[in-house]
Amino acid sequence: MKGELLLFSTVIVLLQVTCGCPDKCHCHSSTNFVDCSRQGLAEIPSHLPPQTRMLHLQDNQIHHLPAFAFRSVPWLMTLNLSNNSLSNLAPAAFHGLQYLQVLNLTQNSLLSLESRLFHSLPQLRELDLSSNNISHLPMSLGKTWENLTILAVQQNRLQQLDRALLESMLSVRLLFLKDNLWNCNCHLLGLKLWLEKFIYKGGITDGIICGSPDIWKGKDLLRIPYELYQPCPLPAPHPVSLQAQWQGSAHGVVLRPENHNSGERDLLECELKPKPRPANLRHAIATVIITGVVCGIVCLMMLAAAIYGCTYAAITATYHGGPLAQTNEPGKAEAKERFDSSPA
Numbered sequence: 305m306k307g308e309l310l311l312f313s314t315v316i317v318l319l320q321v322t323c324g325c326p327d328k329c330h331c332h333s334s335t336n337f338v339d340c341s342r343q344g345l346a347e348i349p350s351h352l353p354p355q356t357r358m359l360h361l362q363d364n365q366i367h368h369l370p371a372f373a374f375r376s377v378p379w380l381m382t383l384n385l386s387n388n389s390l391s392n393l394a395p396a397a398f399h400g401l402q403y404l405q406v407l408n409l410t411q412n413s414l415l416s417l418e419s420r421l422f423h424s425l426p427q428l429r430e431l432d433l434s435s436n437n438i439s440h441l442p443m444s445l446g447k448t449w450e451n452l453t454i455l456a457v458q459q460n461r462l463q464q465l466d467r468a469l470l471e472s473m474l475s476v477r478l479l480f481l482k483d484n485l486w487n488c489n490c491h492l493l494g495l496k497l498w499l500e501k502f503i504y505k506g507g508i509t510d511g512i513i514c515g516s517p518d519i520w521k522g523k524d525l526l527r528i529p530y531e532l533y534q535p536c537p538l539p540a541p542h543p544v545s546l547q548a549q550w551q552g553s554a555h556g557v558v559l560r561p562e563n564h565n566s567g568e569r570d571l572l573e574c575e576l577k578p579k580p581r582p583a584n585l586r587h588a589i590a591t592v593i594i595t596g597v598v599c600g601i602v603c604l605m606m607l608a609a610a611i612y613g614c615t616y617a618a619i620t621a622t623y624h625g626g627p628l629a630q631t632n633e634p635g636k637a638e639a640k641e642r643f644d645s646s647p648a
Contacts (some may be wrong), residue, residue, distance in 0.1 A: 324351060324353075325338070325353065326338075326340065326349035326350065326351055326352060327349075328340060328343035328344075328345065328349070329343070329349055329352075331353055331356075333353070333355075335357075335358070336353075336355050336356055336357040336358065336379075337356070337357065337358040337359075337360075338352060338353060338356045338358070338359050338360070339360045340359070340360060340361050340364070341360045341361060341362045341363050341364065341384075342362075342363040342364070343364060344364060344365060345361065345364040345365065345366060346364070346365050346366060346367070347366060347368075348361070348366070348369070348373050348374065350376070351376065352374075352376045352377050353377070354376060354377060354378065354379070355379060356377040356379065356380055357379055357380065357381045357382065358380075358381065358382040359374075359377060359380055359382070359383050359384070360384045361383070361384060361385050361388070362384045362385065362386040362387050362388070362408070363386075363387045363388075364387075364388050365388065365389055366385065366388040366389065366390060367388075367389045367390065367391060367392070368390070368391075368392045368393075368394075369385075369390065369392070369393045369394060369397035369398075370394050370397065371394040371395070371396035371397060371399065372396060372397075372399050372400060373394075373397050373398075374397075374398065374400065374401055375399075375400050377401075378400055378401070378402070378403070379403055380401055380403065380404055381403050381404060381405050381406065382404075382405065382406040383401070383404060383406070383407050383408070384406075384408045385407075385408060385409055385412070386408045386409065386410045386411050386412070386432070387410070387411040387412075388411075388412055389412065389413055390409065390412040390413060390414060391412070391413040391414060391415065393414070393417075393418075393421060395418050395420040395421055396420075396424070397421065398421065398422070398424055398425055399424045400424065401424060401425055402424065402425070402426055402427065403427055404425050404427060404428060405427050405428060405429045405430065406429065406430045407425070407428060407430070407431050407432070408430075408432045409431075409432060409433055409436070410432045410433065410434045410435050410436070410456070411434075411435040411436075412435075412436050413436065413437060414433070414436040414437065414438055415436075415437050415438060415439065416438060416439065416440060416441075417433075417438065417441060417442060418442070419442040419443075419444060422449070426447070426451070427451065428449075428451060428452060429451060429452060429453050429454065430452075430453065430454040431452060431454070431455055431456070432454075432456045433455075433456060433457050433460070434456045434457060434458045434459050434460070434480065435458075435459045435460075436459075436460050437460065437461055438457065438460040438461060438462060439460070439461045439462065439463070440462065440463075440464070441457070441462070441465065441466070441469060442469065443466045443468050443469055444468060444469060444472060449469075449472045449473045449476075450472065450473070450474050450475065451475055452473050452475060452476055453475050453476055453477050453478065454476070454477070454478040455473065455476055455478070455479055455480070456478075456480040457480065457481060457484070458480045458481060458482045458483050458484065458510065459482075459483040459484070460483075460484050461484065461485050462481075462484040462485065462486065463484070463485050463486060463487040463515070463516075464486075464487060464491055464492060464495075465481075465492075465495050467494035467495055467497075467498050470495070470498050470502075471498065476502075476507065477506070477507055477508065478507075478508050478509075479502070479507065479508070479509040479510075480509070480510050481509060481510060481511065481512050482510045482511065482512070482513060483513075484512075484515070485515040485516070486512050486513065486514050486515050486516075486525065487514075487515065487516045487517070488512075488514035488515075488516070488517070488520040488523070488525055488528065489516075489517065489536075490533055490536040491536060492512075492525065493530075493533050495512070495525070496525050496526065496528070499511075499512070499525070499526060500526065503526075511524050511525065511526060512524070512525040512526070513525075514528075
């Protein structure tokens with residue numbers, strides 16, 4: 305009898321856990337919607353109905369999300385955590401929410417986001433991070449962002465946004481970026497180019513209003529002409545590496561400075577390699593020499609031809625001049641005799 309009572313009580317407890325509703329929450333079983341908003345909660349309620357599809361936790365006092373905070377609601381599709389005091393999110397806080405599509409984290413105290421935070425949200429479509437204190441976003445947040453269609457990060461402390469992160473959002477259509485501390489220097493040119501392409505393809509954005517430098521403060525990034533952007537200055541090389549570079553160059557060996565940044569290393573190599581002798585000068589000297597030799601040969605050939613011509617003309621004149629003179633002498637003598645025998 306005691307065993308049956310124990311089994312019966314266990315079943316009742318399990319049914320209460322499975323089908324019950326946490327204190328200070330309102331559960332709507334017909335729509336699988338649980339509303340725990342405006343209840344002064346300091347943590348995620350336990351024993352949430354596992355069939356929950358929509359969970360509202362806004363307007364509470366939740367400061368921290370531990371790992372696996374929503375393991376009891378694996379079918380969750382919409383999660384609203386706005387207007388809390390969230391400042392710390394464990395990397396695995398959303399682990400297990402493979403069906404989550406809408407996540408609202410606006411009006412909290414978030415300073416940054418870890419790249420692993422959204423890795424377990426493959427179906428995420430809408431992400432609202434507005435009205436926080438976020439100063440930077442990771443360069444990549446994984447394949448999760450491939451399906452993202454709406455991203456809101458307005459009213460934060462962002463100064464730059466990496467173009468690689470934007471290019472990972474293949475499906476984004478709405479992008480809200482206003483009211484940040486955007487530094488419109490040369491490093492933001494990539495973002496400008498991406499936004500122009502994004503708008504050309506039909507995307508919608510509220511634009512970027514520059515917070516610095518002073519010359520662009522209050523200006524729309526998209527309205528600043530390309531021609532007014534100056535190239536970013538090259539990073540200064542380390543003195544020791546620079547000295548080793550020049551010593552190696554003096555011995556005909558180009559040393560590569562130890563630098564983990566491949567872009568900076570390539571720039572240093574381009575700058576510190578000694579300039580070779582211009583190839584055009586060598587070619588010009590060789591061309592002059594060859595031309596002189598050819599001209600000399602041609603002149604010698606012309607001189608030889610002239611000498612040959614003069615010699616041939618002289619020989620020909622001598623040969624034809626002898627017989628002609630002998631032929632004319634008898635005629636002259638006969639004419640003289642006729643002249644002398646004529647009567648005076």
